[in-house]
Each structure stands twice: as structure tokens, then as C-alpha cells.
Amino acid sequence: MLKTSRFFLSAVAAGAALAAAASAQAQDAQVVRIAHVGPTSGGIAHIGKDTENGVRMAIDELNGQGITIGGKKIKFELVAEDDAGDPKQATTVAQKLCDQKVAGIIGHLQSGTTIPASSIYNKCGIPHITTAATNPDLTKPGYNTTYRLIANDNALGAAVAIYAASALKLKTVAVIDDRTAYGQGLAEVFKDEAKKRGMNVVSSEFTTDKATDFMAILTNIKAKKPDAIFFGGLDAQAGPMLRQMEQLGMGQMKYFGGDALCTPKLSELASKAAVVGNVTCATGGISVEKMAGGPDWKKRYDTKFPNQFQIYSPYAYDATMVLADAMKRANSTDPKVYLPQLAKTNYKGLTAQVQFTPKGELTQPAVTLNGYKNQQRTPLN
Incomplete structure (x- = not known):
């Protein structure tokens, strides 16, 4: 009995030590916050939630990779914000994210919210990638913080x-x-x-x-x-x-x-x-069915977010991966340090080989025409 008790106590002590070590290791990890902004309330909340899901998926996968940047283990966290599709709310949220000093932003969804927010991000030096706003005016100012991961209007x-x-x-x-x-x-x-x-x-x-x-x-x-x-x-x-x-x-x-x-x-x-x-x-871009690895990615998405897929989540997923890739190449999560590497992106993503023009547009944007066959959206090309 005495030997058994000693063995049990030793096992408990060892377990406690391992738990403490794991806790200390987790505390040592550097938290890097990436924000998603879009309309997650209102008439097109289903589209905004879809892009947010894409960012969530990418962050979960990045955290599973055990990434080290600047000699520190990195833990990515999502900061989810709702702009309700309203330009005034979008600028308020943009300033909030600047004040919080997030490392990067995926969003906004609409051109009417993205364009005014982009000037705020530029002033505070935080890069943002839109995966849905298509008005060509977005990139005309030439902000080095503004990028678009989709064809424009x-x-x-x-x-x-x-x-x-x-x-x-x-x-x-x-x-x-x-x-x-x-x-x-x-x-x-x-x-x-x-x-x-x-x-x-x-x-x-x-x-x-x-x-x-x-x-x-x-x-x-x-x-x-x-x-x-x-x-x-x-x-x-x-x-x-x-x-x-x-x-x-x-x-x-x-x-x-x-x-x-x-x-x-x-x-x-x-x-x-x-x-x-x-x-x-x-x-x-191209339909998810025709992306290299698209069908498998869609299965993973549907498992995590049943019946929520709309259109932009693969691009939001890639945009998050592009930010992380620039950080890794710069060996820094500081926007001022990794921003020059973001401009030099040459990333093989789910949606495309991602490269940007000096204005922040894709170098080779694709377009897919779609119809509705038997009430289901169907690619025509």
C-alpha cells in the first residue's frame, strides 16, 4: 500500500509538473491578433459571416503548425468586428483596431465601407486585405497598406x-x-x-x-x-x-x-x-470546385461551418495565410517590419498564385461567370 501511494503521489507530481511546463510554454507564446471586419449583422450578414469563417479556419490551421517568428512561438487570435455594412460604423471600427494595434486586417466586405476605412489603416500603418470590395477607386490612392485579393469591377x-x-x-x-x-x-x-x-x-x-x-x-x-x-x-x-x-x-x-x-x-x-x-x-477568381485542393478545403469548411458557405471564405482564408507568410519572411509580426514583404508576396494559395501590383491589385485576377441551374449557383466557365 505504501509503495502504491508513493507511486501515485509521484505520478501526480509529474503530471502537475508537465501541466505547469505546458502552461508556462503557452504563456511564453506571443499573441498576434488578426482582425476580420465585415457585416455580420443586417441583410448580408450571411456573406460577412462566411468571410469571417474563412479567417477563423486559417487561424486554426496556422496555430496547428507551431510557427516561430522572431525566436518566439506564435499564437494567432481573431479579433472579429461588425461594421454592419455602414461606412460610419466601418471607420469607427477601423480606428478602434488601430488603437488596439492589431497586426493586420482582413476586410472590409463592401467598397463603401472599405474605401473610407483604408485611409485610417494607412494613417496608422496597419495592412489590410479585402477579399470582396471591388470598386477600382480603392487602390487609386496608392496606399502601401491596401491590398485586394480578388478581381475588381x-x-x-x-x-x-x-x-x-x-x-x-x-x-x-x-x-x-x-x-x-x-x-x-x-x-x-x-x-x-x-x-x-x-x-x-x-x-x-x-x-x-x-x-x-x-x-x-x-x-x-x-x-x-x-x-x-x-x-x-x-x-x-x-x-x-x-x-x-x-x-x-x-x-x-x-x-x-x-x-x-x-x-x-x-x-x-x-x-x-x-x-x-x-x-x-x-x-x-475561380469557383472553389476548380481550385487546386478546393473540394477538400470545402469539405473541411462544411465540417466546421455547416450550411454557411457563400462565396468569399476561400479568399479570406488565403488573405490570412498571405499576412502570416509575410510575417514569416520578415521574421517579425510588426506591421512596419513585415509590410515591405507583403508587397513582395509570391504565395501559392488556395485561390491563386498570389502576387500584387505596386497598387496592391492582383497581378493576374480571374473572373468566373455563374448561372443558376435548378436553383443552384453553377459556374459557366
């Missing part, structure tokens, strides 16, 4: 216009935008390219990114009998608009848009109206 709007004019041989189109930096910018690019391709823009209308009733706009467009409608806006408005098109007998009309309406949730938002089958929309 010049590529997206043009791709849809070329498809409408060249592949579908359409002659007339009506254009609607939601007056946001994203929607209005995308619509202008589409209109310019459509006109170059010989299409006639018979009507230009606008709404807001909070609207739900489009009957008056659609009735006016219906009278002009266009072959198609292009909408520069979000799925939260595109869904009800499609539903109302069907109610007005416009179910045969083609419908075009950009990446923000091109989500798996569009069909649900449109109450699975048959006109969803007439939608063609452009997304930056």
Missing part, C-alpha cells in the same frame, strides 16, 4: 457585358444600381462596356441597398421592353427584385449582376422564382 462588369453582347447577342438592357460605391461603380463599368459592344442602354434607374419594393422601377423598365436587366447591388435586393419581376410577367428577361448578388442564398431570397434561372453573374 473593371474585370467583373466588363466580363458580364461581353457575355451579354457576344455570347447571348442581346441588343438592349436596362441598368439599376443601389447607389453604393460598389453598385454604382459596377453598373458604370457594365454600361460603358455594353455600349462599346453595341448594346443600347434603354433605362438607367437607381434604388438603395435597404430597399425591398422595386415594383415602380420594374414597371417603368417593362414598358421599354429590354432584353435584360443589369443590377449593381447585393443579393438582399436582387432576390426580392427577381421575385417581383416574375409577378410582373418579366420572367423571360435575362438578369445580370456582379459578385455581391452571386451567392448560394440568392435563390432562397428570390423564393426560388423561376426567373432565377435567367441570372448570369460574375465573381472574382
Whole structure:
């Protein structure tokens, strides 16, 4: 009995020592905070949550790698912020993250929130990578802290216009935008390219990114009998608009848009109206099904976040990995030190071989056209 008791006490002591050592080792790890900012409340919260999930996934995997930077074990932590898709809230959050001295930022989602936030990040010297904001104006100031991991509106709007004019041989189109930096910018690019391709823009209308009733706009467009409608806006408005098109007998009309309406949730938002089958929309990059390792990555995502995948999470995942890669190459998590390495990125990611132009754009942005077959988003190319 005495020997057994001594053995038990020795085992307990050894276990306590190991636990203490592990605790001390964990305390020795340097915590590096990476922020995600996007609309995780409101009408497009499903899209914002998807990008946040992508960052979470990357951070979990990075922490599993036992990374050492600057001679210290690194533990990455996510700082999750909600900008509600509101430019004022976005700038408030941006300043908060500057004050907290986070190491890097993934976000924001929309151009209208990303553009004003980008100047704040530039002033405090913290790099940010957007995986969704597509207005070309974002990178025009040339901030060395601003990067985009997706094709911009010049590529997206043009791709849809070329498809409408060249592949579908359409002659007339009506254009609607939601007056946001994203929607209005995308619509202008589409209109310019459509006109170059010989299409006639018979009507230009606008709404807001909070609207739900489009009957008056659609009735006016219906009278002009266009072959198609292009909408520069979000799925939260595109869904009800499609539903109302069907109610007005416009179910045969083609419908075009950009990446923000091109989500798996569009069909649900449109109450699975048959006109969803007439939608063609452009997304930056290639579909997850065609990414090298994409199907396996999607399985891991679905296991962690069932039924939450939308569109941008693979890009948010890659953006997080790109930040970590720059830190490793600089051997520092200090933004001032690793920022020059971020500009020199040549990273083989899930979504692409990531390299940036001096303005922070991808050197080789890809575009995917999508349709909706049997109410499911389906790549066309």
C-alpha cells in the first residue's frame, strides 16, 4: 500500500509538473491578433459571416503548425468586428483596431465601407486585405497598406457585358444600381462596356441597398421592353427584385449582376422564382470546385461551418495565410517590419498564385461567370 501511494503521489507530481511546463510554454507564446471586419449583422450578414469563417479556419490551421517568428512561438487570435455594412460604423471600427494595434486586417466586405476605412489603416500603418470590395477607386490612392485579393469591377462588369453582347447577342438592357460605391461603380463599368459592344442602354434607374419594393422601377423598365436587366447591388435586393419581376410577367428577361448578388442564398431570397434561372453573374477568381485542393478545403469548411458557405471564405482564408507568410519572411509580426514583404508576396494559395501590383491589385485576377441551374449557383466557365 505504501509503495502504491508513493507511486501515485509521484505520478501526480509529474503530471502537475508537465501541466505547469505546458502552461508556462503557452504563456511564453506571443499573441498576434488578426482582425476580420465585415457585416455580420443586417441583410448580408450571411456573406460577412462566411468571410469571417474563412479567417477563423486559417487561424486554426496556422496555430496547428507551431510557427516561430522572431525566436518566439506564435499564437494567432481573431479579433472579429461588425461594421454592419455602414461606412460610419466601418471607420469607427477601423480606428478602434488601430488603437488596439492589431497586426493586420482582413476586410472590409463592401467598397463603401472599405474605401473610407483604408485611409485610417494607412494613417496608422496597419495592412489590410479585402477579399470582396471591388470598386477600382480603392487602390487609386496608392496606399502601401491596401491590398485586394480578388478581381475588381473593371474585370467583373466588363466580363458580364461581353457575355451579354457576344455570347447571348442581346441588343438592349436596362441598368439599376443601389447607389453604393460598389453598385454604382459596377453598373458604370457594365454600361460603358455594353455600349462599346453595341448594346443600347434603354433605362438607367437607381434604388438603395435597404430597399425591398422595386415594383415602380420594374414597371417603368417593362414598358421599354429590354432584353435584360443589369443590377449593381447585393443579393438582399436582387432576390426580392427577381421575385417581383416574375409577378410582373418579366420572367423571360435575362438578369445580370456582379459578385455581391452571386451567392448560394440568392435563390432562397428570390423564393426560388423561376426567373432565377435567367441570372448570369460574375465573381472574382475561380469557383472553389476548380481550385487546386478546393473540394477538400470545402469539405473541411462544411465540417466546421455547416450550411454557411457563400462565396468569399476561400479568399479570406488565403488573405490570412498571405499576412502570416509575410510575417514569416520578415521574421517579425510588426506591421512596419513585415509590410515591405507583403508587397513582395509570391504565395501559392488556395485561390491563386498570389502576387500584387505596386497598387496592391492582383497581378493576374480571374473572373468566373455563374448561372443558376435548378436553383443552384453553377459556374459557366
